[in-house]
Amino acid sequence: MSTLLRWLHRLEDGLLIALLLAMVLLAGVDILARTLFGGGIGWIPPLLRVMVLWLGLLGALLATRSREHIAIDLINRLGGAGLKRACAIVTSAFAGVVCGVIAWHSQEFVKLAYEYGDQAFSQLPAWPMQLIIPVSFALMALRFALQTVQAALGRVETA
Secondary structure: OHHHHHHHHHHHHHHHHHHHHHHHHHHHHHHHHHHHHOOOOOOHHHHHHHHHHHHHHHHHHHHHHOOOOOOOOHHHHHOOHHHHHHHHHHHHHHHHHHHHHHHHHHHHHHHHHHHHOOEOOOOOEOHHHHOHHHHHHHHHHHHHHHHHHHHHOOOOOOO
């Protein structure tokens, strides 16, 4: 199981690196085209906006993996071990539920975009580009659920 997780983590990291590199290269090409030829390439700016969405959500997924997401940890700093553990259980469970709700509603959104034939740019359908929303939030919900169980079993440092 740990080998599978390691490969998944490498895949996530590789996807983030490739996406960021592609964004830098595409932005550079667009800047050069605007400077040298007086106009940019029309499909690059909307593609970069989609790539920013993907990068942000994949980055959030990475943050939940390494427990480096935004958190208010006043109770963790002031409370004892029992309070820290209880806080970790409650906050992880709550975050998991919120991410699960977002995943559910965003998959409904993507489904509607597919059914109505929404287009993103250059006659491309919008739904494949929007798939990152339900997928990333579902994976975050799963990670928070696992973190809740780990905290309940006392297997995770909560400070």
